[in-house]
Amino acid sequence: MASKRMTYFWSDWPPASQERLFKFVLTGVAGLCFAVLVGLNLFTGALGQQIAAVKQEYGLVVPLVQEITTLRAQQGDLAGLVPEEAVRRIVEDRVLGDYVQSLRSSRIGENRDGVQVTFAGLTLIMLTDFLQDVRDRASLQAPEFTLTRNPDDPRLADVHMVLAR
Known part of the structure; x- marks a missing residue:
């Protein structure tokens, strides 16, 4: 072959x-x-x-x-109020009173008044609506913000924030 x-x-x-x-x-x-x-x-x-x-x-x-x-x-309709009172009004308007663990005034720097707020068990939508009202209605910003997962229900969040102008 x-x-x-x-x-x-x-x-x-x-x-x-x-x-x-x-x-x-x-x-x-x-x-x-x-x-x-x-x-x-x-x-x-x-x-x-x-x-x-x-x-x-x-x-x-x-x-x-x-x-x-x-x-x-x-x-914003709450821009003239002190931060603590503005945040209290927003919490009341948003019916978030059951979620507030603490809300107290604090001093940010030398001449800035602020408020510390701690929420437990918020949904993301509740948190974003609250933050939008804080920005738009009270003209507050969050120089300190801590978001953690809720230990009881991992779908919810625990939030600690400091709000100030």
Whole structure:
């Protein structure tokens, strides 16, 4: 049995034709690589321009958002009250009295009045609603905030926070 030799379609061609074929293939691969590199370069350039445009647009929006936040905080119905009284009113309005473990006034720094609040067994929705009211209605911020899982029910949270203007 004679072993069959693997032959390629160009094996029977004259050497000059084989040489032209390989030069053509080499030129084609080089041209394809060049086209891919040029395409990628154009794509990344356009993407860079798009990112720059979005950054510029973001830069225009940020001051507006900060101004809106400041105005919203000044218009809160509880912004004129001391922090402890404002938080008590929000707790009453949100019916969170059963969840409050402690609520007492405290001093933040030298001249900032604040309030320390500890909740037990809150859902995430209750907490976010409370924090939104604290921000929007009383213009308070939380320089200290600790969130832990409730030991009795892991789906609930225990929260200790310090709120101040």
